[in-house]
Amino acid sequence: MEMYRRTFAEINLDHLAHNIRVLQKSFPQAPFLCPMVKANAYGHGDVQLARFLETLGVEHLGVCLIEEGLLLRNFGVKAEILVFRGFDREGAEKIIQYHMTPVVSSWEQIEHLEAAASSPVGIHLKFDTGMNRLGFRPEEAQKLFERLWQNKKIRLNALVTHLFNGEDALDPQGQSAAQLRALHGVSQVFKPFNIFCHALNSAGIVSLLSLQKQGATPSHPLHLQNWGLRPGLMIYGYNPLGDKSLVDLKPVMSLKSQVGTYRVLKTGETVSYGGTWRATKESVIAVVPIGYADGYHRILSNQAFVVFAGKRVPVVGSICMDYLMLDVTEVVQGRDLKEFKDQEVTLFGYGSDGSFLSPEELARQAQSITWEMLTSVGERVPRIYTGQDAGFISEEIGGE
Numbered sequence: 001m002e003m004y005r006r007t008f009a010e011i012n013l014d015h016l017a018h019n020i021r022v023l024q025k026s027f028p029q030a031p032f033l034c035p036m037v038k039a040n041a042y043g044h045g046d047v048q049l050a051r052f053l054e055t056l057g058v059e060h061l062g063v064c065l066i067e068e069g070l071l072l073r074n075f076g077v078k079a080e081i082l083v084f085r086g087f088d089r090e091g092a093e094k095i096i097q098y099h100m101t102p103v104v105s106s107w108e109q110i111e112h113l114e115a116a117a118s119s120p121v122g123i124h125l126k127f128d129t130g131m132n133r134l135g136f137r138p139e140e141a142q143k144l145f146e147r148l149w150q151n152k153k154i155r156l157n158a159l160v161t162h163l164f165n166g167e168d169a170l171d172p173q174g175q176s177a178a179q180l181r182a183l184h185g186v187s188q189v190f191k192p193f194n195i196f197c198h199a200l201n202s203a204g205i206v207s208l209l210s211l212q213k214q215g216a217t218p219s220h221p222l223h224l225q226n227w228g229l230r231p232g233l234m235i236y237g238y239n240p241l242g243d244k245s246l247v248d249l250k251p252v253m254s255l256k257s258q259v260g261t262y263r264v265l266k267t268g269e270t271v272s273y274g275g276t277w278r279a280t281k282e283s284v285i286a287v288v289p290i291g292y293a294d295g296y297h298r299i300l301s302n303q304a305f306v307v308f309a310g311k312r313v314p315v316v317g318s319i320c321m322d323y324l325m326l327d328v329t330e331v332v333q334g335r336d337l338k339e340f341k342d343q344e345v346t347l348f349g350y351g352s353d354g355s356f357l358s359p360e361e362l363a364r365q366a367q368s369i370t371w372e373m374l375t376s377v378g379e380r381v382p383r384i385y386t387g388q389d390a391g392f393i394s395e396e397i398g399g400e
Contacts, residue, residue: 006258006342007290009377010349011044013052013387015250019235020056022247026209031196032158032228034060034082035235038068042236043295043377044253047075048385054079055389062230066091066100073098082124086134092116103160105134110147110154117153124158124198127186129179131164138182141189149192158228159187159197166203167241170210172220176203180221187225198228203240205229210246238360238370251358254349255296255377258342259286259308260323271325272317277302284337285316286326288345293321295376296347299366307346310353348373 023033035058036042041049050061050072060080063069069081081100092112095102104110105126113121125144128135136144148156161183168174180199187197200208200222208222217223233240237251265271265279286308292298301319305312309331316327332340344352348359359373366373 005289008382008384010254011383011385013389015252018250030229032198034062034230036062036232038064039375043374045383050077069100114153120155122155122157124160126160129161129182131162138186141186145189156193158195161199166201169204169207177221184224200227200229202231202234206241206246255347257288257290257345260289261287262337277316283329284332286328288324291320291322294381295378297366303365307351307355307357
């Protein structure tokens with residue numbers, strides 16, 4: 001591919017495959033494994049990852065928007081695509097036309113599907129057990145059963161809920177446990193449909209793995225039934241729980257750039273807009289062609305670190321739309337700057353020297369979350385795919 005600015009996101013397909021296999025081996029009997037590839041696969045490239053996940057035996061994929069599902073279908077993705085966002089009549093028609101599976105959250109959506117369908121449409125029914133965002137109330141279960149039982153237009157396949165505090169899923173008296181009990185109770189109403197339930201996000205999945213390691217705890221709500229799995233963050237290499245030893249995950253994305261030029265500052269000179277950083281001695285500043293328009297947040301100005309020549313160096317001055325600056329004085333001191341021409345810079349992830357800088361650290365500094373760090377990487381940052389199956393991306397999709 002043509003790339004005139006050496007700023008890119010490196011996507012390691014071997015690491016993605018490793019993370020998926022961890023799930024497949026840990027839960028061979030799971031009724032449903034649905035990696036979430038919404039939001040451009042958390043910034044990793046949705047078409048490329050969806051096509052690659054299919055080669056790993058993944059049969060279900062989750063998106064938020066109908067538009068995201070259409071993009072996957074138009075690039076030949078054959079897996080079942082679950083659309084989690086609501087839809088109107090036109091959206092119902094598109095879902096049916098492109099053989100996607102709607103996650104239904106309202107009576108109006110049922111009406112849209114009944115009006116649009118010429119043959120039975122498979123759906124998943126969402127219940128609001130505490131998130132208070134989308135879904136039916138548990139007390140509506142019987143009425144829904146009556147509406148859907150022997151319905152000639154709609155075929156119910158599964159029940160869904162969304163854990164709003166999955167980090168407490170290990171606590172049998174916690175909020176997640178209460179949600180799981182609620183959905184399990186609802187599922188009893190729908191037993192004649194022979195359905196399954198899915199509720200476990202990454203935090204819930206890691207919690208279940210923890211229970212498996214601890215031994216038999218059959219009374220825990222995580223064991224009420226064989227829950228379906230909807231992993232998001234963990235397939236991209238990050239464990240949302242504090243104990244990182246619970247599961248062996250490998251980060252998939254590394255955000256990299258290359259120094260464009262160096263500036264030598266005199267004592268007292270400032271850097272970037274507003275002059276928020278001032279040199280206390282003669283300093284060497286590296287100018288790197290990546291900025292907040294690429295998803296490296298301005299709030300990280302004067303507080304984040306990156307890896308330069310194998311060393312952590314600080315981001316100094318205000319991050320610009322297209323550039324950021326680094327104080328590399330201590331690393332290059334006494335050496336010829338020509339040695340550092342086109343020096344690689346790792347914003348997060350793995351450097352070519354094996355170093356690693358986690359986006360979790362950046363998230364803390366930005367008063368944000370890891371999910372936002374990954375999904376913020378912008379469209380103008382090319383994704384470059386690596387790993388033993390990287391050729392599949394180039395051959396089947398043409399790369400980016």
